[in-house]
Amino acid sequence: MTRRIALPRRWVLAAIGTTVAAPAPVRAQAWPSGPIRLVVPFAPGGTTDVMARLVADRLGPRLGTTVIVENRAGAGATIGSTFVAQAAPDGHTLVMSNIASHGIAPSLYRNLRYDALKDFAHVAMVTRNPSVMVANPDFEAKSFAEVVRVAKARPDGLDYGVSGAGSSNHLLGLRVAKAAGIRLTPVFYRGAGPAMTDTIAGVVPLMFDGLPSATGHIREGRVRGIATSGAERAAAVPDIPTFKELGLDIVSYQWFGISAPAGTPAEIVQRLNREIRAVLADTAVMQRFDQLGGTTLEMTPDQYTAFIAEEIAVWAPVVEASGARVD
Known part of the structure; x- marks a missing residue:
């Protein structure tokens, strides 16, 4: 429960x-009217x-x-x-x-x-x-370690979709990039829905999203879960490691x-x-x-x-x- x-x-x-x-x-009169x-x-x-x-x-x-x-x-x-x-x-x-x-x-x-x-x-x-970092299923990086490797191998790093400038997932992406020593560039959308659509289509390889809206896509294989931002693994997706497990001092909700x-x-x-x-x-x-x-x-x-x-x-x-x- x-x-x-x-x-x-x-x-x-x-x-x-x-x-x-x-x-x-x-x-207050006869509310709701x-x-x-x-x-x-x-x-x-x-x-x-x-x-x-x-x-x-x-x-x-x-x-x-x-x-x-x-x-x-x-x-x-x-x-x-x-x-x-x-x-x-x-x-x-x-x-x-x-x-x-x-x-x-x-x-x-x-x-x-x-x-x-x-x-x-x-x-x-x-x-x-918690939030979750997801990847297009066809993207070459299948784990966070591989994301780091690919990002370091590319002069411009990697793009990630996010639901608007200033969202918690925008800042989470910046924190992950700094902690991992890689370059991640945010691509801003008007919401997580459009960002997820482009991640599934491969327009952007990565996305940071709230776990509730990403869970169904992960379970159906439309995106691959890379890491979650909670203090412990999420019961909804227990196979996905946390950033903390992966050696990053990051916990975010x-x-x-x-x-x-x-x-x-x-x-x-x-x-x-x-x-x-x-x-x-x-x-x-x-x-x-x-x-x-x-x-x-x-x-x-x-x-x-x-x-x-x-x-x-x-x-x-x-x-x-x-x-x-x-x-």
Whole structure:
């Protein structure tokens, strides 16, 4: 079964200091009064999209309405996130907040159009998962050692597909290249789905992807799994080694949650939190997360807010060290 991860005490305590005072509250009346839009700030087919649809299908009936997943991709998940930050705070527009849009973007983008803490009412964490490096099945390198050999033999190194500048997988690729002493050049896409399509077609030889969206392709042989980024091997793909096993001091996870515009009434935020946690506790949902390689994390709104604040602090030096900045 999917493991529920116990929260570090610092997140519980930090929540007291990171909960942001919202604008004057909007009165919640007969909510929901219509469909709820859940914005995925990436193209269809990636991990964020997969997780959003898994939750939306079960959240709607619990709320007595329909939760419609809407993809608004671009600019490393910041376009869709900006849209939601500026939406009416009435509980009918939500976003799949994630490590790219709310953990990395505050340090990466010089002119980010939202504050990852002040402009959102963070509702609930959904899942955490490792990433995986995959290769086109016809690519000559069949293991990470061979990837290193091939990259060193080519003056320009190797290209890798990734779901946008500033995504966690973009930075993971840079970290792997530095640790292995090779050159890897990112090729940016509007989401993991298009990047995976090109990897399968051989347009790019390698890709870094979230494990949940890559698992099916690996099992069907459309791509070859090279290495995962977790602290231990993923149960969903137990034959694939971790970067840590391979001698690289790298452990990295993606995370995904749900957030609303700042000013969303507290009673709506709390109701959403309760229903999302109930969805994640459903046996069928937990089994599906297991199959995809994700792990649920149960958090209150304050705890999720504190978690995001901590992630911003964690990723700031990583972004600075990578030299990656976006205007």
